[in-house]
Amino acid sequence: MATDGRGPGDRPALSRCTPISRDEFAESYWGRSPLFTRAADLEDDFTDLFSTEAVDDLVADRALRTPFVRMAKEGDVLPPSRYTAGGGFGAEIGDQVSSDRVLAELAAGATLVLQGLHRTWAPIAAFARALAEELGHPCQVNAYITPASSRGFDPHYDVHDVFVLQIAGEKHWRIHEPVHPDPLRNQPWTDHRQAVAARAQEAPAIDETFRPGDALYLPRGWIHSATALGGLSIHLTVGVAAYTRTDIVETAVDAAADIPELRAALPLGFDPGDPALLDPEVDAALDALRDALDDPARRAAVAAAVGERLRARRRRDSSPPPVRPLAAVEAAAALDGGTVVGARPGLRPTVTAEVETVTVRLPGRVIALPIAARAAVDRLVDEEPVAVGELPGLDPESAIVVARRLLREGVVEVVGP
Structure with missing residues (x-):
């Protein structure tokens, strides 16, 4: 099973969430209407992205801290002290997830939410980056782990679009039309609490039991609630913060x-x-x-x-894939004219040229190089990977200096010997 976030055959990320074409999705569903898909209509499931074993790994062995974890029960968010604690000598910080306390709360019917998995779980991070690139809007991923016959949150709407991917167990979802279409980030459902509660009493637009491999697209503003059935349920919620x-x-x-x-x-x-x-x-x-x-x-x-x-x-x-600092330092030291380097995926630096300087701008950083490096910088940032010795406008020694600087700054990466 693939672990790059896309799936078998290196399929586009969006096609993992819906069986229809990207054009049809954009025309008929994006920002307009929900789309529920059974696992049988998708080409592969989500077992490469997440699992029950992944939940136990994150809770038991990764020392997650708030806000990467939270818990809720019957619509109420639990105080962190109910499921966090210090980690003993050398790890006394008190907001680390406690596996013992999480177990107790799950056994009592609480829902566990693992937040920001696009930062803490590598397969999901790769998938989220691929989906964000395809959609043109940033993505983040949470997991919801709900015990049998339990409800984590009251009917509500989100201020971002979501894809729901059922990982394990079964969950019954009721989805209602919006009372406030296309809410912005500063327009939460609590601003319309009474209208949301009233709409949730009406006949739902979607009333389905989700099973492993099922998927849902839900535009922002659509009201939803869910209850686990018959056993532990796990689903991923991919939040898409659409630009407007x-x-x-x-x-x-x-x-x-x-x-x-x-x-x-x-x-x-x-x-x-x-x-x-x-x-x-x-x-x-x-x-x-x-x-x-x-x-x-x-x-x-x-x-x-x-x-x-x-x-x-x-x-x-939209964060790019993380760098591996020690590997980058070693690669920079070993760099020569035959080393193939390329732009770090997803970084999107801004390059400008002044009279004597070419400037590479990144969030919180500015990298200045001599103007003679302009053609080489453009070649590295905008095109396919290239051998250091083939960088335009520079002699072999200068090319190594420029490539080494950009490698140490995390702008480029080594892609070949």
């Missing part, structure tokens, strides 16, 4: 700071509680913004600003 048009609007407003009409002070004695004073100012501000965006040059500037902001946000939201 509000991101574009917010950037457009930020880019409007040089419009004089918008920088002007509001009238003396302005009262925001008086519609006679407020409404004309709102109209004037919106008119000024619309007039400014009618200018092609400003539209182009706003589009460029949106692109840069979303690229920066994506770099923050």
